Amino acid sequence: MERFIPGAKSEQHLLFLLKNRERLKAYPDFESVMKQVTEIDTTWKKLCQQLKIEPSFAEENQKGVRKFLYQGGAEIIGLFLQNSEGEKEKIRRLCLAEIADRFYDVKYHEGDLEHEIALEISKENEVAWRENLVTKNGNVKLWEEDRLLPVMQIGELVGHTCLSYRDGGYKECLLSAFDANKKVLYLSLNNQFVFRAFIRLTKGTLTKNKDVNRRLQFVDITKEKPVESPDQRNSKDQKEVLTLFLERPYFKGISDEKQKEVIQMVLRLLRRKAKKLSAQLVLSNDYEGLVQKESGFIRTQYYMYISASKNGKQYLDSLGGMATVNNEGSYRRGTFLLPIEFFNPQNA
Structure with a gap:
């Protein structure tokens, strides 16, 4: 293998060489290996058969195919497809878009974000949401991730979880990570993944809306509508608030103190993100012991909107696990951490 080392530029290259040695x-x-990469990699040949990838498509997108294979794409998708026949067409569309360098045309297809969260989103907010923020501090790097293969590995890179593309108990929910309103936060220390968490752009209310049904009926004149005070009329309670939600954290190989440092870095980045979006930052209750008291978050009940998913099934870490199409478009109450300025906007 020594003769290949000078040309290998990444860990993925080395793994590819070892797998096909x-x-x-x-x-x-x-x-010379790279020139024949599609002929050498038998995993790619099998994937082409499974997903019915035409030779003409592979020929037209040779550069994309090579990049996909360097990153272990054929192996990752092949393992995902084991016992997942029902996901074949969905992953086919994602893979073809990735190889053709049009992945974001699928993930952020026009109108999908508004449809998923049932809330009007301005063009400025959509641009702000799509922008991936990155922050570095010495040997620590924190970033928003929305690419196909790094997100496919969320159940492996920071320890094995139920969303593992190999054998996760809820891997049927994995492709919901490519809805327009979802991203993953990763943090690496010395180039090793030590933290990950989902972030979701959704909406929420402090009090569940009474008019979700929106059925029309004749008015009952015997029941007078109570007069609202100005404070009540201006209350945020009944309003749907654009919400940037941080799901539960996953850590690997770092101390409790380091975990708290990581979360402070995460909060700084997400506050920037929320400000750009004019959105309310809400944290999973799992952060209660990780967020410093002076950070200004308090525990409270909040109704979180379950967005529509192009996958049909999604795993919501902080809302009881798997949600299906029967749950979409509804609010689910939970205990979350909200910034205190949400209740006292004049002090923000």
Whole structure:
């Protein structure tokens, strides 16, 4: 394998070489391997059969195919498809878009974000949501992730979870991560993944709306409508608030104190994000012991909107697990952490 080392530029390249080492004996260097990559990688051939990828498409998108294979794409998707026949057409569309360098045309298809959260979103807010913020501090890097293969690995990169693309108990929910309103936060320390959490753009209220049904009926003149005070009329309680929601955290290999430092870094980034979106930042109750008291968050009941998903099934870490199409478009009450300025906007 030594002769290939000078040409390999990434860990993915090395993993590809190791996986296919028995078929590389006749190749003198890494460059010659890359020229024949689609012929060498038997996982790719199998995936083409499974997803019915036409040879003409692969030929037209050779650069995209090579990049996909360098990153272990064929192996990741192949493992995901085991016992997941029902997901074949969905993952096919995502993979073809990725290879053709049009993945974001699928993830952020025009109108999808508004449809998913049933709330009007301005163009400025949509641009702000799509922008991936990144922050670095020495050997620590925190970033928003929405690409196909890094997100497919959320159940593996920071420890094995129920969303593992290999054998996760809820891997049928994994493709909901590619809804327009979902992203993943990753944090690495010395180039090792040590934290991840979902962020979702959704909406919420402090008091469940009474008019979800919106049925029309004749008015009952014997029941007078109570007069509202100005404070009540201006209350946020009945309003749907654009919400940037941070799901429960996953850590790997760091101390309790380091976890708290990580969350402070996460909060700084998400406050910037929420400000750009004019959205309310809400945290999962799992952060109660991780958020410093002076951070200004308080525990309270909040109704979180369950958005529509292009996958049909989604796993909501902080709302009881799996949600299906029967739950979409409804509010679910839970205990969350909200900034105190939400209740006293004049002090914000």
